[in-house]
Amino acid sequence: METCRTRGAGVLLPVSALPSPYGIGTLGNAAYRFIDQLHAAGQTYWQVLPIGPTGFGNSPYQSYSAFAGNPYFIDLDRLEEQGLLTQSDILKFDWGENPSCISYDKIAEHRLQLLQIAYENSNHLYRSDYMEFCKKQEHWLDDYALFMACKDHFGQCEWLKWNPDIKACDSSALMNYRILLKEKIQFWKFCQYQFYQQWNDVKTYANEKGIYIIGDIPIYLALDSSDVWTHPELFLLDNEKQPKAVAGVPPDAFSDTGQLWGNPLYDWERMEQTGFQWWKLRMACCSELYDFTRIDHFIGIVRYYQIPAGEENAIRGQWQQGPGAKLLHAIHEVIEPHRMIAEDLGVLTDEVTSLRKQMGYPGMKVLQFGFDGNPQNEHLPHNYEKDAVAYSGTHDNETVLGFFSVREEECKRACFYCNATDLEELPNAFMRMLYGSVADIAMLQMQDILSLPNTARMNFPSTIGDNWQWRLESEQFTDNIAEHMRQLAHIYGR
Template structure:
């Protein structure tokens, strides 16, 4: 069966990329509380139609949302403490006793690790004392297909000193039935705790989605293509990955050497066994996509090129230089995704090495690809990231989480790119580039424009979200309360009106 290309075009619209963790709050990290609702109100006032977030999964060492402990679970850090107070699960006085860090502009993950789980355990104790509710029991039943494995996985991690699962005793590492039964009984209280945390997360997320729907705001999620090696997904379904029974990968994911890196990038994620996936009818992927479609109005699939061709690096390699390209599942996985996504739109992150197979697969899928304005000024005159070359079926960004902010990127260190950007955008100075860039993006033919919150505010490199080559100090930037002002909302709404990007009523 041939794929039918040309998914119906989206109406012209605009949105903002702002990670949940970057919202202001008194809890040390952004959460699904009052600030999230206030941000939705800002988007409405600003004539915006979309809120794009980063992956919502539970993070571990390195704090990267692209290496979650589960592709289904929500991040416990995002459970809003004030909402727990209003629910009677913790007192305001009890909440004030926790130290989540003293810098409102940065996340202190060390303090968060120490305090947030202690708070959640206190809330869980109060929840237990009230007796299990039918709503909680129904949540556990409805999500059993991923929740049982995840909660047991997290309980086991705690029991074994937070070591990765490949270092656990052989019986439970290999999920022998007797061991699973034994530890499930032994760690029942702790698995119930992790069930409770997920119950609270998705309860709060449901209210965010409800309010967004009332305001006509679509939420765009982000789906990492690969599962993390140290995750419940890989522990529970290792037969779907290129690894042996003990969890030792035969090959891992990465990207090849290029102009920026002589040795490439070694990501370390286990690669999918696409033959095994196909034998199950891509059931794992269908469940994943269907679940995401319940949470979001659209989903960006990270590293979409891996569906066409993926870079395979021997597991024992120290760099990606010895890796080779292998064919991905191509149209087969697209059909599986389409069968599960319902009305949820897909955005293909097709950045990186330009391969004919990727362009052909993207065309057949009908999904919009991505353009990033920050990439537009260091290449040839026909650089596809220049706004005047955008087609309709693309999502155009000022930058992504991996980019420096526009104000941080352009300046003395990149004189030629800065000169070209100023000339192209009509900017009077480097400081004027962010404002001029947003205007040019809005004027482009791209159906959807997404601007990082940092670029709307003209913030410098200190507000950068991620340095891909750096292991720590990432994912920390946060908004200050009141930083997104009514004046900014009015200005954005005016720009959206002039460029035909105001949300359609009704």
């Protein structure tokens, strides 16, 4: 299926939120069923959140690797079909009792135990496709597998607390630990082999059904990641490998102290000296995993907010110039510009908008943000441009129902604008407004399609707690809802 950005509609649903009897969404039967439902609903796009392995806090935007897949998403039934697990293996563990909520404690406690059993029952080492996979992905896979094996060896502590020789990636230490942790390294490679096999099968099926997959990549990496550990020269780190400065955003109308993300910043000067090789490898990987790729915090490519290390908030940060067009021209050598989407939410400058348009990337609009009383608000559909992906809300927002239930004035404006009689009608009215807009892509969160309250919210930014837990239940996305979406998509030429 040729990848071109056509006028269409889509659904934002993370893999983790797919229905599953095993505690978290996987790349199994529910993924295929969801694709069938999207097809029946006249949809063109399925947008997921980042699919990398998660650590503390379970945020998909804080991953152990920019290239690896989350082993939690490996489908257990598929492993059973391969003869690597038995049903009794799978059912002996408690995956949680609430089908609408992920119990990460239970997943973390049991999932890797099961994958270890599957690994021990496998003869993958002798398979030609496994050897081909390892060869193709060796530029990141060897380092990642050693990184994860070392985390196991050192009790899951971050790499900055490992023994000095392996912390520094000393060549003799690397060799010694590869020998010492050989079995664990092979286990982590096996997990990635299984993930990539299952992901590629799901993507192939989606494309056969006329569904494009939109991936999402964080602009920054977690400090505790294999990429930062093995390539410290590409980041602003001191001699002890600690960040000299960290990422975030300044104070604004939503936060008096700004947002302190804490991610290490890139050494863009050093990146440029390498021809942005690491970024090219990253985007080449995205080119294969996804049909389209959304770059989170696109603004940070033009200019980024640098906060001195050790600060308790983001007040004392300063803006610095980013690589801009130089980086984007480099990555266009491995991924076509029309397959990129810019997450350009925030305080936009003319420079950011100009670069996005110059590159041909669509930007983002969020209808939920449109009802402050200003008719020129860029998030209102009558102000949209064609090169846009228009959302009801994103993973960082309240649900439509939740947002307007506690904002009486905005609710009145939204109901009047969307011709909705009351709050309960707003989620469906939002769908109609987005579908009818000029924006190339209309995207709704599954929670808004189902008219769910804030108990289904995916993430509360700048908090560590009950985030990333919501899941779709198997009977919620009904045939009637899909048919309604299909009719609207047809009426509005999507």
